[in-house]
Amino acid sequence: MNLQEFQAKQLLRQxxxxxxxxxxxGNPADARRIAEGLFAAGAKIVAVKSQIHAxxxxxxxxxxxxxxxxxxxxxAAEVYADAEAMLGxxxxxxxxxxxxxxxxxxxxxxxxNIQKELYLAVLLDRATSRPVMMASTExxxxxxxxxxxxxxxxxxxxxxxxxxxxxxxxxKVAAALGLRGDLLGQGAKLLAGVYRxxxxxxxxxLEINPxxxxxxxxxxxxxxxxxxxxxxxxxxxxxxxxxxxxxxLGEEAPLEIEASKHSLNYIKLDGNIACLVxxxxxxxxxxxxxxxxxxxxxxxxxVGGGASQEQVAAAFKIILQDPxxxxxxxxxxxxxxxxxxxxxxxxxxxxxxxxxxxxxxRLEGNNVTAGKTTLAQxxxxxxxxxxMADAAQKVVKAVCPA
Amino acid sequence: xxxxxxPQTRVLVQGITGAFGARHTQLSLAYGSQVVAGVTPGKxxxxxxxxxxxFDTVAEAMKRTGAxxxxxxxxxxxxxxxxxxxxxxxxxxxxxxxxGIPVNDMVKVKRAIAGRKTRLIGPNCxxxxxxxxxxxxxxxxxxxxxxxxxxxQGHIGVVSRSGTLTYEAxxxxxxxxxxxxxxxxxxxxxxxGTSHLDVIKLFNDxxxxxxxxxxxxxxxxxxxxxxxxxxxxxxxPVAGFIAxxxxxxxxxxxxxxxxxxxxxxxxxxxxxAFKAAGIAVATTPSDMxxxxxxxx
Numbered sequence: 208m209n210l211q212e213f214q215a216k217q218l219l220r221q222x223x224x225x226x227x228x229x230x231x232x233g234n235p236a237d238a239r240r241i242a243e244g245l246f247a248a249g250a251k252i253v254a255v256k257s258q259i260h261a262x263x264x265x266x267x268x269x270x271x272x273x274x275x276x277x278x279x280x281x282x283a284a285e286v287y288a289d290a291e292a293m294l295g296x297x298x299x300x301x302x303x304x305x306x307x308x309x310x311x312x313x314x315x316x317x318x319x320n321i322q323k324e325l326y327l328a329v330l331l332d333r334a335t336s337r338p339v340m341m342a343s344t345e346x347x348x349x350x351x352x353x354x355x356x357x358x359x360x361x362x363x364x365x366x367x368x369x370x371x372x373x374x375x376x377x378x379k380v381a382a383a384l385g386l387r388g389d390l391l392g393q394g395a396k397l398l399a400g401v402y403r404x405x406x407x408x409x410x411x412x413l414e415i416n417p418x419x420x421x422x423x424x425x426x427x428x429x430x431x432x433x434x435x436x437x438x439x440x441x442x443x444x445x446x447x448x449x450x451x452x453x454x455x456l457g458e459e460a461p462l463e464i465e466a467s468k469h470s471l472n473y474i475k476l477d478g479n480i481a482c483l484v485x486x487x488x489x490x491x492x493x494x495x496x497x498x499x500x501x502x503x504x505x506x507x508x509x510v511g512g513g514a515s516q517e518q519v520a521a522a523f524k525i526i527l528q529d530p531x532x533x534x535x536x537x538x539x540x541x542x543x544x545x546x547x548x549x550x551x552x553x554x555x556x557x558x559x560x561x562x563x564x565x566x567x568x569r570l571e572g573n574n575v576t577a578g579k580t581t582l583a584q585x586x587x588x589x590x591x592x593x594x595m596a597d598a599a600q601k602v603v604k605a606v607c608p609a
Numbered sequence: 610x611x612x613x614x615x616p617q618t619r620v621l622v623q624g625i626t627g628a629f630g631a632r633h634t635q636l637s638l639a640y641g642s643q644v645v646a647g648v649t650p651g652k653x654x655x656x657x658x659x660x661x662x663x664f665d666t667v668a669e670a671m672k673r674t675g676a677x678x679x680x681x682x683x684x685x686x687x688x689x690x691x692x693x694x695x696x697x698x699x700x701x702x703x704x705x706x707x708x709g710i711p712v713n714d715m716v717k718v719k720r721a722i723a724g725r726k727t728r729l730i731g732p733n734c735x736x737x738x739x740x741x742x743x744x745x746x747x748x749x750x751x752x753x754x755x756x757x758x759x760x761x762q763g764h765i766g767v768v769s770r771s772g773t774l775t776y777e778a779x780x781x782x783x784x785x786x787x788x789x790x791x792x793x794x795x796x797x798x799x800x801x802g803t804s805h806l807d808v809i810k811l812f813n814d815x816x817x818x819x820x821x822x823x824x825x826x827x828x829x830x831x832x833x834x835x836x837x838x839x840x841x842x843x844x845x846p847v848a849g850f851i852a853x854x855x856x857x858x859x860x861x862x863x864x865x866x867x868x869x870x871x872x873x874x875x876x877x878x879x880x881x882a883f884k885a886a887g888i889a890v891a892t893t894p895s896d897m898x899x900x901x902x903x904x905x
Binding site: 331333334336337338350351354367368369406409411440441442443445446472474476484485486487488489490491492494495496497498499504507509512540541542543571572573594595596597599 | 712759773861
């Protein structure tokens with residue numbers, strides 16, 4: 208589950224990690240009020256930051272033509288104008304895809320006097336099955352580029368889950384980042400707070416880019432997390448109802464939200480051949496084989512191990528709400544699942560939805576003979592596939608006859 | 610003849626009284642597996658289906674029945690604890706079927722069981738089958754949720770992250786009259802107890818496994834790690850399939866571990882690693898058995 212920058216920062220603050228002062232808002236009047244408050248408290252520059260679940264906001268462009276999803280301003284009036292231009296409009300960045308995201312919230316925050324930009328992240332290292340803290344002196348840039356060009360500038364500190372991040376490890380990373388004197392202790396404390404946030408929130412990824420050495424108004428150096436990205440691990444959400452409540456449905460595809468209500472695993476793609484499969488690996492392989500034979504999959508859909516007739520019907524309806532879909536491939540290997548149950552569900556769903564698009568069904572496994580008979584006797588035009596390859600070729604041919 | 614389990618392996622089921630555990634215990638018993646005990650805290654003394662005694666703890670179940678392997682059918686919030694109980698009791702094998710265990714729970718489990726004698730398979734896996742010699746391979750050891758009848762006793766080892774893709778490969782082999790030594794589902798989670806490489810090493814050392822099919826998917830680097838070892842050490846022909854070539858980056862494709870992150874874990878990279886290692890690559894899931902048979 209993705210969180211917005213302002214939510215990530217709220218959590219970091221709770222764990223003692225320093226962030227720039229700021230507040231989130233949803234209308235221009237509030238934006239101005241917050242900015243006035245920040246200027247009155249001594250801020251010289253204020254940042255207006257679009258809150259969307261994607262990066263690249265600074266360099267993005269709104270569909271209205273307004274440039275930049277992050278603006279740096281010196282007056283509250285300018286902040287007001289930005290808010291008017293941004294809120295309710297669609298921001299397109301390198302990471303949103305051409306459709307962009309609607310900006311509904313802005314974070315109005317102090318833009319600190321940045322002396323240095325660093326990079327910090329905590330994530331799971333799959334090679335060791337342990338948490339790893341990644342840090343780099345090269346902050347404010349694309350870390351994947353740093354990894355590709357100057358990998359020696361990336362520090363990795365593996366954490367023993369039985370111990371957590373030890374203070375000596377935090378000092379080690381802080382020192383490697385060039386933080387000395389007062390900043391060494393501050394840095395170690397901040398790193399510890401970042402790790403605790405990741406661990407206690409059951410995060411997949413916590414990324415602070417940039418983590419900044421700043422100069423305060425009193426000319427003291429300090430550390431602040433100027434941007435934060437926090438992704439929570441879906442399997443652990445059940446034990447974080449407070450974090451689950453932070454979910455932003457506006458940032459998720461409507462069909463995917465609806466699918467999850469029926470316990471269906473659905474991911475929308477941009478092709479025109481829909482698929483309905485049991486099992487995630489088989490579902491991925493079904494998308495792959497459609498493409499292999501020259502088609503373009505419209506979605507990933509795993510109905511899971513125990514799909515009922517109702518779920519099959521719900522799955523069909525969801526698939527058909529995608530206007531791009533020109534044909535459907537059902538690929539079921541019935542292990543425990545009874546092929547006849549699936550076949551009955553398909554027949555009911557086709558009749559209920561009045562489906563006219565080409566439908567190829569490949570059934571294999573438990574009670575397959577009865578399932579095939581049910582389809583043959585339904586009176587519906589259903590093309591049968593003998594193997595996965597046969598079924599994929601048939602659906603591609605039906606959708607793209609040329 | 611097989612790895613990890615034989616038709617004689619005595620199995621206990623943790624979570625036997627839950628709907629999912631009960632159903633698959635019945636299917637394993639019908640398959641002819643030696644399910645000798647169940648464990649559900651608080652229900653010790655009861656009997657499952659008139660056949661299988663239920664105990665309060667794994668240790669008691671082991672002591673009274675000689676069980677050495679466990680199938681864990683416990684809900685996600687309690688599954689890590691169930692695994693650790695089995696390890697603590699000294700089981701040889703724990704097979705965790707549960708999907709949805711928080712990743713950090715498994716991070717802790719893996720740390721806790723390091724150096725212990727128990728082998729963990731899974732979680733989020735279909736389990737393990739060593740086929741029997743009866744009709745539709747009846748009489749074998751089935752731990753988990755795989756359909757027993759698709760198997761046939763023989764000499765091909767199958768190791769996979771995906772359940773239904775395993776069934777595809779197994780069924781292709783069986784339909785060609787080619788049997789399997791053992792089929793191991795290692796599961797779709799990013800942190801698991803046993804990797805492709807762990808299983809391939811066991812197949813390599815098993816005199817009755819003559820060929821190997823490995824099925825992988827996007828996310829992580831387990832397939833690449835296995836491929837490198839295969840190239841240098843494996844004495845037997847290997848064929849493989851990788852699912853997820855069309856998966857969009859950054860999205861979790863059903864399995865918690867099936868995600869391309871930061872450009873890493875792509876299907877293309879895994880397929881390239883297979884080819885570099887001399888592993889026969891099935892271009893579609895319909896060709897998995899063929900790809901191996903061409904090599905044998």
